Amino acid sequence: MHYVTPGYRRRSVENITQEIDEIIDQGYQTIQFADDNFLQIKKDAEKIMDHIIAKDVGIKIWVEQARVDSAER
Numbered sequence: 001m002h003y004v005t006p007g008y009r010r011r012s013v014e015n016i017t018q019e020i021d022e023i024i025d026q027g028y029q030t031i032q033f034a035d036d037n038f039l040q041i042k043k044d045a046e047k048i049m050d051h052i053i054a055k056d057v058g059i060k061i062w063v064e065q066a067r068v069d070s071a072e073r
Contacts, residue, residue: 032062
């Protein structure tokens with residue numbers, strides 16, 4: 001079960017990957033995720049990261065403010 005804070009609206013993986021594509025197309029070299037719930041649904045985080053890896057553009061990725069108790073080794 002995933003606890004979701006009232007008022008929190010989660011974006012779809014498709015919406016996030018579309019924005020990532022736009023960021024890459026604009027020539028940015030770094031993407032930063034600042035979301036304490038980013039790792040809450042691991043399969044979605046994996047889909048997002050797999051999308052970035054598949055683009056094979058060498059973009060740097062930062063994940064900040066993610067909850068430590070939701071990370072895996």
